Amino acid sequence: xxxxxxxxxxxxxxxxxxxxxxxxxxxxxxxxxxxxxxxxxxxxxxxxxxxxxxxxxxxxxxxxxxxxxxxxxxxxxxxxxxxxxxxxxxxxxxxxxxxxxxxxxxxxxxxxxxxxxxxxxxxxxxxxxxxxxxxxxxxxxxxxxxxxxxxxxxxxxxxxxxxxxxxxxxxxxxxxxxxxxxxxxxxxxxxxxxxxxxxxxxxxxxxxxxxxxxxxxxxxxxxxxxxxxxxxxxxxxxxxxxxxxxxxxxxxxxxxxxxxxxxxxxxxxxxxxxxxxxxxxxxxxxxxxxxxxxxxxxxxxxxxxxxxxxxxxxxxxxxxxxxxxxxxxxxxxxxxxxxxxxxxxxxxxxxxxxxxxxxxxxxxxxxxxxxxxxxxxxxxxxxxxxxxxxxxxxxxxxxxxxxxxxxxxxxxxxxxxxxxxxxxxxxxxxxxxxxxxxxxxxxxxxxxxxxxxxxxxxxxxxxxxxxxxxxxxxxxxxxx
Amino acid sequence: xxxxxxxxxxxxxxxxxxxxxxxxxxxxxxxxxxxxxxxxxxxxxxxxxxxxxxxxxxxxxxxxxxxxxxxxxxxxxxxxxxxxxxxxxxxxxxxxxxxxxxxxxxxxxxxxxxxxxxxxxxxxxxxxxxxxxxxxxxxxxxxxxxxxxxxxxxxxxxxxxxxxxxxxxxxxxxxxxxxxxxxxxxxxxxxxxxxxxxxxxxxxxxxxxxxxxxxxxxxxxxxxxxxxxxxxxxxxxxxxxxxxxxxxxxxxxxxxxxxxxxxxxxxxxxxxxxxxxxxxxxxxxxxxxxxxxxxxxxxxxxxxxxxxxxxxxxxxxxxxxxxxxxxxxxxxxxxxxxxxxxxxxxxxxxxxxxxxxxxxxxxxxxxxxxxxxxxxxxxxxxxxxxxxxxxxxxxxxxxxxxxxxxxxxxxxxxxxxxxxxxxxxxxxxxxxxxxxxxxxxxxxxxxxxxxxxxxxxxxxxxxxxxxxxxxxxxxxxxxx
Numbered sequence: 016x017x018x019x020x021x022x023x024x025x026x027x028x029x030x031x032x033x034x035x036x037x038x039x040x041x042x043x044x045x046x047x048x049x050x051x052x053x054x055x056x057x058x059x060x061x062x063x064x065x066x067x068x069x070x071x072x073x074x075x076x077x078x079x080x081x082x083x084x085x086x087x088x089x090x091x092x093x094x095x096x097x098x099x100x101x102x103x104x105x106x107x108x109x110x111x112x113x114x115x116x117x118x119x120x121x122x123x124x125x126x127x128x129x130x131x132x133x134x135x136x137x138x139x140x141x142x143x144x145x146x147x148x149x150x151x152x153x154x155x156x157x158x159x160x161x162x163x164x165x166x167x168x169x170x171x172x173x174x175x176x177x178x179x180x181x182x183x184x185x186x187x188x189x190x191x192x193x194x195x196x197x198x199x200x201x202x203x204x205x206x207x208x209x210x211x212x213x214x215x216x217x218x219x220x221x222x223x224x225x226x227x228x229x230x231x232x233x234x235x236x237x238x239x240x241x242x243x244x245x246x247x248x249x250x251x252x253x254x255x256x257x258x259x260x261x262x263x264x265x266x267x268x269x270x271x272x273x274x275x276x277x278x279x280x281x282x283x284x285x286x287x288x289x290x291x292x293x294x295x296x297x298x299x300x301x302x303x304x305x306x307x308x309x310x311x312x313x314x315x316x317x318x319x320x321x322x323x324x325x326x327x328x329x330x331x332x333x334x335x336x337x338x339x340x341x342x343x344x345x346x347x348x349x350x351x352x353x354x355x356x357x358x359x360x361x362x363x364x365x366x367x368x369x370x371x372x373x374x375x376x377x378x379x380x381x382x383x384x385x386x387x388x389x390x391x392x393x394x395x396x397x398x399x400x401x402x403x404x405x406x407x408x409x410x411x412x413x414x415x416x417x418x419x420x421x422x423x424x425x426x427x428x429x430x431x432x433x434x435x436x437x438x439x440x441x442x443x444x445x446x447x448x449x450x451x452x453x454x455x456x457x458x459x460x461x462x463x464x465x466x467x468x469x470x471x472x473x474x475x476x477x478x479x480x481x482x483x484x485x486x487x488x489x490x491x492x493x494x495x
Numbered sequence: 496x497x498x499x500x501x502x503x504x505x506x507x508x509x510x511x512x513x514x515x516x517x518x519x520x521x522x523x524x525x526x527x528x529x530x531x532x533x534x535x536x537x538x539x540x541x542x543x544x545x546x547x548x549x550x551x552x553x554x555x556x557x558x559x560x561x562x563x564x565x566x567x568x569x570x571x572x573x574x575x576x577x578x579x580x581x582x583x584x585x586x587x588x589x590x591x592x593x594x595x596x597x598x599x600x601x602x603x604x605x606x607x608x609x610x611x612x613x614x615x616x617x618x619x620x621x622x623x624x625x626x627x628x629x630x631x632x633x634x635x636x637x638x639x640x641x642x643x644x645x646x647x648x649x650x651x652x653x654x655x656x657x658x659x660x661x662x663x664x665x666x667x668x669x670x671x672x673x674x675x676x677x678x679x680x681x682x683x684x685x686x687x688x689x690x691x692x693x694x695x696x697x698x699x700x701x702x703x704x705x706x707x708x709x710x711x712x713x714x715x716x717x718x719x720x721x722x723x724x725x726x727x728x729x730x731x732x733x734x735x736x737x738x739x740x741x742x743x744x745x746x747x748x749x750x751x752x753x754x755x756x757x758x759x760x761x762x763x764x765x766x767x768x769x770x771x772x773x774x775x776x777x778x779x780x781x782x783x784x785x786x787x788x789x790x791x792x793x794x795x796x797x798x799x800x801x802x803x804x805x806x807x808x809x810x811x812x813x814x815x816x817x818x819x820x821x822x823x824x825x826x827x828x829x830x831x832x833x834x835x836x837x838x839x840x841x842x843x844x845x846x847x848x849x850x851x852x853x854x855x856x857x858x859x860x861x862x863x864x865x866x867x868x869x870x871x872x873x874x875x876x877x878x879x880x881x882x883x884x885x886x887x888x889x890x891x892x893x894x895x896x897x898x899x900x901x902x903x904x905x906x907x908x909x910x911x912x913x914x915x916x917x918x919x920x921x922x923x924x925x926x927x928x929x930x931x932x933x934x935x936x937x938x939x940x941x942x943x944x945x946x947x948x949x950x951x952x953x954x955x956x957x958x959x960x961x962x963x964x965x966x967x968x969x970x971x972x973x974x975x
Contacts, residue, residue: 181809183809301922328750336743411528457924468922
């Protein structure tokens with residue numbers, strides 16, 4: 016294993032961090048901004064800004080060089096010009112520091128011969144001195160539990176995700192996005208060009224990390240497709256891997272080449288890799304988060320059938336369409352369930368079924384609870400999706416109180432055996448509605464319920480989840 | 496033509512409305528709630544609630560029956576039990592009122608023989624007495640310009656859309672959703688079971704309505720597929736039709752049958768109809784709104800090439816992927832443009848291209864303006880997509896001011912020849928971010944710019960727009 020548990024500890028749980036390339040002022044992303052974010056996030060280890068011209072920076076004592084530090088820093092963050100980097104790697108080694116996050120850009124991603132030479136020198140220096148580098152051209156490690164959060168959501172939220180990314184910006188956004196929905200991150204790493212340690216090294220380490228239950232990857236390219244396939248297939252048997260492949264298309268690949276210097280490869284090859292390794296393939300940030308949430312909060316459903324509780328005829332009709340279109344089923348209810356349904360909602364009469372169009376579920380928690388009970392008894396139902404309507408004027412219900420908290424309490428009390436997931440729509444340009452929707456989604460997510468902003472997005476994420484578990488079961492079945 | 500301009504005037508611009516079935520109190524959707532919403536929306540015509548037991552309702556004089564009214568009401572809204580409806584149709588005719596919105600449910604959509612008989616009696620009464628009915632089982636007409644907004648967005652927003660829907664709830668949501676984005680409605684109609692006047696009658700009338708530029712339809716089924724094809728093909732040459740087909744799948748169709756009694760038909764047949772009539776087919780509420788917005792605000796692009804202005808390497812890579820995946824192009828820039836790009840952003844250096852990864856466009860309006868100028872000169876570029884980032888902590892830019900207003904002013908001043916569209920992401924569970932995003936989207940929409948909550952949704956909507964115009968051009972080319 017390229018990255019040992021001890022290496023992972025240095026990178027993700029450092030007791031001390033030296034920052035090389037910290038100016039005394041400025042607004043650009045760099046050492047100073049990292050230092051200020053460590054302070055803001057309440058990082059509790061020892062921070063050593065390196066600057067020969069400063070006494071202190073942001074109130075923290077500055078040091079002239081690595082050699083003068085009173086201890087060997089667990090992690091060194093380097094944010095100086097690319098040409099100075101190889102010498103700094105040597106300085107780290109002299110001090111005894113072997114774990115470096117290299118923020119600096121300007122290496123092989125530039126596509127120039129100078130950049131390529133600098134990358135070669137960097138790799139050579141690391142090999143010579145036995146130094147492990149994350150980067151260059153990246154945001155590095157992120158771990159909310161250690162308050163190692165110089166970027167992304169601050170404060171971060173600890174949780175079951177392990178994120179590996181060739182894009183710092185995508186990872187910043189992901190951590191913010193998932194944290195807002197109550198879905199936390201154990202470890203995230205922006206690997207950049209991956210010249211020394213790369214996506215595959217972290218995939219291997221995350222696969223063996225007991226605190227990580229679901230892995231998310233943003234990938235533009237890999238040096239060793241065969242190793243990816245083997246690693247992902249093995250890791251995927253233990254925990255789902257949700258992979259967003261950047262540079263799927265010609266235009267994307269062209270941009271990827273200038274972004275991380277990666278050769279993106281042909282989409283047909285990638286599709287084969289995804290399939291053989293049983294990775295969950297997604298195309299956008301939203302799909303990435305939706306699938307991660309389904310994996311983290313839903314688990315393995317007992318069936319691919321969905322019982323849909325919604326309100327409004329057209330909404331129910333299109334909800335049914337959404338699930339079927341994604342390959343799930345919306346099973347007709349058994350005679351027993353239909354009988355129970357008629358007792359529960361006599362007024363629904365002959366139109367009752369699955370999807371169930373019943374506005375009452377938005378306002379009557381007893382009714383909602385009984386319907387969930389009923390659905391749980393259905394053998395063909397593996398997942399219960401409940402739409403939650405935000406009470407408002409356009410629906411002739413401006414004064415109905417929001418029952419999100421009570422809904423969560425009720426569901427927690429009954430300790431159901433089948434997953435209940437939610438869809439809360441607040442799309443558009445209405446700031447009040449958008450804010451309400453976000454707060455309700457956040458509340459469901461923080462309570463551990465998968466939540467989506469539309470039924471169609473729920474359908475797509477749940478279909479991906481079901482396909483993953485189906486294939487996994489096939490892979491685990493011994494061949495006869 | 497089934498619905499003459501005079502009929503449309505009575506339905507959508509009534510000077511007087513009688514409401515039959517208005518209780519003195521209650522919270523259910525019905526005559527009383529319609530009356531209260533007319534008052535709230537500031538409807539300026541004369542309102543006549545009919546109730547033999549009341550002197551006045553909500554401060555408006557009540558009348559014992561239609562016969563006693565001091566004039567012939569332009570529109571009669573009926574919200575009484577289904578069995579009473581045929582006699583009321585006769586009463587309308589006796590009074591001379593020929594335009595009825597029938598809110599009442601309980602007809603053929605119930606699937607019972609009683610419901611079927613009631614529907615037959617309704618149709619027979621309308622034919623005998625020469626009365627036109629919208630409904631039954633529907634929300635009826637909606638027209639913001641006349642403050643005829645008993646449902647949906649209140650206040651409504653007038654604009655270029657004509658909406659025809661077999662679902663009241665979907666139409667309520669649509670009017671609210673589009674109004675929040677500055678995209679207004681000229682006329683919307685919830686047709687319900689369409690027993691007397693149906694989707695096709697309104698499609699024909701909307702096609703000839705000069706105030707309607709784009710038509711949106713939510714359809715579960717039609718009685719006459721041949722007429723739909725002919726009407727849609729002819730109308731579609733003049734204005735785009737965006738159709739959301741409910742009941743595409745078995746589960747959807749089963750639900751549709753109990754919703755409006757419609758036979759949803761096979762999806763293969765529908766696909767053929769969409770194609771031959773050049774209708775824009777969408778699957779969800781979000782896709783419906785996105786496509787309507789693209790049609791209303793973008794118009795016919797000069798090319799299917801998109802220039803993408805974004806920030807962040809991964810975002811740019813996946814943005815390129817999104818457009819290509821949807822069938823558009825992200826053309827490489829000409830040598831002239833590349834030269835201009837290097838002058839404008841020397842720092843971008845060799846990584847500059849299309850998509851352009853340049854955070855500066857979020858904060859430097861001169862730079863943004865020059866880049867739009869540059870892109871407009873490119874023959875292969877037909878649409879310019881600009882991502883707008885919301886300044887926030889996770890991106891190390893908490894204090895950057897929002898430049899939405901200034902961006903709009905700048906773009907308005909330059910009177911560009913090619914459409915500029917926006918993507919503003921604020922997904923997740925953060926109420927502040929969600930609210931900011933909604934406000935920014937609303938501002939762009941109100942200024943007449945198409946705006947989407949993600950690049951992938953922009954890509955899908957713009958691809959649909961381009962396909963529509965491409966096919967339209969083929970249809971208009973004389974066969975040799």
